[in-house]
Amino acid sequence: MSYFTAKNRAINQNILALFLLLISCQGYAQKYTFKDMHAEDNVDSLEKWLVVNPTINEVRLKNLVKAEMSYLWKASNESFRHLQEIEFVSKKLNHRLGITFGKFQRGLYLNSLSKNDEALTYLSEAFRESEILNDLSAQVSILCYQSLISLNFSVIEKKELAKYYLSKAQKLIAKTQDPHDNILYLVTTLSNEQIALQTKGNSVYLYKLVSDILKTFNSNPELSYAFNWVKFMEGRFFTTINNHKKSVEINNKILRKTPENNYFMLSKIHFQLGFNYLNMNQFDLANKEFNLAKVAFRKIPDNFYFPAFTETKYFRLIEILNCQRQLALRLNDTKMGNTLVDSIFYYQRLDAEESSRKALLQIQYRYNYEKFEIEAQNLANEKKLATLNQRELQHDLKIKERDIEVLKYKNDLKLSQDKLKVSKLNNEKRIATAKSEAMFEQNKTLTLYIVFGTLLLALTFILLFILRRQFINEKRRNSFRNQFYTILTHDLRGSINSLNDIGKVLGYLIKNNRLNDLNKVANQIEWISCHTAILLDNTIDWGTSNSFEMDLAPQQVDISLLVNELILLYKAAIETKNITISIEIQDDVQLYTSSKSIIIIIRNMIDNAKTNTPANGKIGIEVKKLQVNNQVVIRVTNSGDLIPAQKVNFIQEVFDEKQKPEVGVNGLGLGIILMSQFAKKNNSSLFVTSDNTQGTIFNLLINPYRK
Template sequence: MDKINFSFFLLLIFFPTCFFSQNQTINSVLNLESKKKALTFKEEIHFSKAQYYFHANNWDSTLVYSMKHLSISRNKELNDYCHYFRGFSFKKKKLFKEANSELRLISKKFVFYPLVNKTLGEIFLELKEFKKAIDFFKEIEKYPLANKQGFKKSIVYQNIGTCYLHLNEFEKAEEYLFKSKVLEEKDGNDSELINVYMNIANLYYLQYKDNLAIPYFEKSYGLSKKVNDFNKKRGAAMNMAVIEENRGNFKKALVYRKEFEQWKDSLNNQNKVWELADYEKKFAVAQKQKQIKVLEVENKLKDTQRNALFFSAIGLLLILTGGVYLYAQKVKNGKTILRQKNKLDELNTTKDQLFSIVSHDLRSSVNALKTSNSKLSATLETKNYDELNQLIIQNSGIANGAYSLLDNLLHWALLQTKQLYFHKESVHLHSVIQQIEYNYKPLLLDKAITFENSVSKNIFLFVDLDSLKIVFRNLLDNAIKFSKENGQITFSANEIDSDFCQVIIQDTGIGMSINTIDELLQEGELLAKKSNSEIIGTGLGLQLCKQMIKKNSGTFEIESELNQGTKMILTFPKTK
């Protein structure tokens, strides 16, 4: 697959079209004017309701009340508004034929007729009828007061450029996209600039002008850091990953793909974990291949040296040297075999433990999902919505548990094979805990658990940010899992001295026995399955935490009593 096809294959996965177009939802100027009309014509009750539901994005109710108004009213001005409400609503419901019919019924005297042409252009752009879309957009291209219609001329330019880009008319596409770029840069709207830069980058990328395309991909990626639109963040990160893959730089591509993964919905996109693992596997394979080549050269060199020594030794003392050599080789081979056997035994033990974890935990999760889905099917027939809600919540919890297990297994495997990337930097502790709290807010609310972040805002740790988040997520997940309803979880910190800081995670959960604490603190040990393993778990997450804490030059302790809660005490170096 060549680089362009590969690039756009990835873009098609995550976006509805290859290129971005500007398509606003509700127009603020139209919104204000229709409200004024509703106040002026108070007797037109159906119009008032239609405009109210239109502004509330309730498309079905908008269609109902606008139709009621049209069936009885002779007010042509309000009728034009209602036809637009209906056309826009049909467009939002992807009923493009009906939307086109309604918008064609609007009089050209309608004060927002340029907006009608814009909406028709967007409809044909979505239908990929790009020449028709261009005709409608060009109708309003010369309109001098686009801002009074509630949209900017830069949007029209960008949509025209997008159409020409789809038609592979690159010169015209470049002309309009750069017109849009100039206006957007003057306005300083980062969110819209991202789309412009992305389209310009794709324009050059399609023409194999990588030296022109890549700077615009990089610009859009830089601007994505400043906006709150997760889709734009994801798209920018994915494009950078594709660029690096086309360059053959899998390590950088992997960093961008990890960033892309951070913005996705973890529940609805669980299968993307495997995709990430696949790319990490590619990177690992590339590294192993390099190592194999180095080893081959070293082996050839060793063979040459050994042969030279062998023939030299024969020339001096054939029998004695031959005997000593054979004996040394025998001892060497014996030690090598013994080391390999011990290593193989260790790997087999680890493999068996992992298979045990995966087979037990995933089998339990899948079985629970099967059972819950059977109940869900039965409940659908009875239309018991309360029970349906409980079953959906239960399925979500099971899926989250399986996802956490897979995530821990992935990071644990990367640690064991020394492929996990660590980069220590200054990290603001309070902000990291705030982010973790936000990620787990639904689980905390589900069990009515009070979360308190009493960490000082002046503390900065010198650690690897990604591994610190993994540690906090695992420990908070355990604290929630083992806490009862209406419990409390507290994050606090003590500055031991100028070099180290203690982070304390305390809960009011079920606690644990001394024996369990001792087993969890044993180095490199996974918990064997016990009678209460459904509560305690396998300890894989905690073992992962211990290794990552150690990688960050930290320490880990546990204080707990049964039914008295648990206190996890972590020590990390501070930023000097």
């Protein structure tokens, strides 16, 4: 009987699973494929449609994807603006293709943040989804971008993997017969010089690629969105074969069709024109185009997604400066050439720092990812162990129940035998007594199990709570240590690099007996030593305030003596730049406050004024007592370049505790963070302004302590 019951139960479960599978498949029924979501030339009309039609449906999802694809092709600043909505709408509609594109787009976004490993993980998931959907166009797009991202790695295995992705995409294009897929594959191959050189490495092969791209583009009007990239590559090919006149003609056509706010394309076009004019010996035009290229490049947002994955942030700017230096050499303009050499060294240093930062981000991501995997595996093992323990407890409980049933059966049998010897009434009493005893034993056993289980559960929760507290404390300690090392490295790196550069120039100046230049170098060394000393003081104060208990007890402070002692710290740096300092301290000012806090805050106010004041500038220090509430205000003013309004608002929000102070965010330095922290600890307030009439002003408002 139990066999047939188990068999029927298994059949019912299979039928139910099949029914649920059929229901779930209904959610994946969709009428669009990746071919219907290619880019369009007029992205503005798509944006207007999205504003007018906010209803969440499959048509809106399609247009969201088309808009994002258009921004990718146009190298626009608006890339990834619809990424979160695409992920939300796809999940809400249970749209498999939308989910696939969301993972594809998320991978490109992570790559723009230099998280190449995580980006490839998302693209691999998207590719598996596209294989399930059997969408060949989606597979081609994903493979092309996987190939480009793989080239960011320096290891040979990744380079070979990039070639593998591209060859796999080439096989799929023969099946799709889609011009959109073909143009993407050809542009990827040509724009990626490494793959092109590994394949053939000669102008004949490059000419064939250019011809295939132009043939595909000219015979398919729907590819108009690719005009800029196709024509730019055609112009670059003519530059390669030294037909600069033809390249100038093509790039001028592109320039007329490029929007004024597409700074990335403008920088590339102006640079190409400048290079062509340089080789045509039209130096004035070349210099003009190079300057326009630099202006456009500097307007590119910091978070811009570069279509050429192998470029760093300063790669294009360094290339422009090198070409301008060649122009200066041809014009025999030594002064211009030396200025450009200094700029090239500066941006090469920034480029190296950016590359190091990206490598560090990759290492940190790998470490966090591996740590997450280990924790997930440990959690899975604990869960599995808990399940096994639960099964064992259930098995033991069933055995006990069976033993109780056997005992009951024996008692019943004994009572049945006694029935023959005694009267019916006595037998019934014995049966009732036996049942009562059995029930009592069963309840007693059940009570013991409940008590034991409750104690075990309570002990488990206590242990988990203790482990969680230890994990949180350890995580905080690790976070502080890593942040301390990062800040120390960040602050010292610039000074060390500057000293290395000065060391390279010093020998040359001594050899050529250039005493005036040696005095300038000596002044620069004094400036760097003063700046480095302040950086170290700030780093020590920051670490002490976060790691140990700093003595911030209030005491009587001679503000005049304190200000003059701090001015002596900057004497060498101020004299180097010939800066004028004016000090006005009210006679009746009495301060009863934390001496350590006031020293740190005023020191960084003066250091900030010194750093941002140009040569022959002015710094003003004023201390006076307010009539209201016996408050004291310390004001530090400096002339020179003004702080942008956006940055002033950000710093004030940090002072008002509306923004989280972190080094490097919006150009924020450690000095500003220390000022904010110690002002809060000292019951004081900070205010900053920057305008054309008074310059940049930092105000410290000190509230009196109660003795």
